[in-house]
Amino acid sequence: IYRHVWLVSTSPVHFVPWGVYVPSEVIGPITNTAKGQTATKALVHIYAEIMNEGTDKLNLQLTSTIKTSSGTQVGTVTTNNVITSEGTVMMAQNITLASSVSLWSAESPTLYSVTTLLFDAASGTLLDDVTTSIGVRKITVDVNNGLFINDQPVKL
16 A cells, blocks of 8 residues: 555444534625625535445434634534435535624635534434535635635635
């Protein structure tokens, strides 16, 4: 073997590899500040694909928490669903970030971390967890004017 290899051990019910996707969208107006750009509101979507390789139907609880780079919690959501034996299920969640959302840009690459936890709803046992880093930004492509990130033109 000529490259790094990881052996990942999971429970029979787990996130599909690379199965947690976390896009975001800026909703409110964008303001320039001394520390970068902020928005009054943003919406973060969490999509988690879960696989059950076991033989039992299971009630699931999915909890997602968003934290700033300094560790301050800015949002959390919990949803429930059922997964059949030897089946897969896609769970979706939304978290609204309000009041001065720091935006990602090349000049100020602000990141948030989204921790997604999968529990057996009946026993409370943690089955799997994934942490995803995200940058909240608004990207616009215009045929005549080019690429814009957070309403600022970007030269390619």
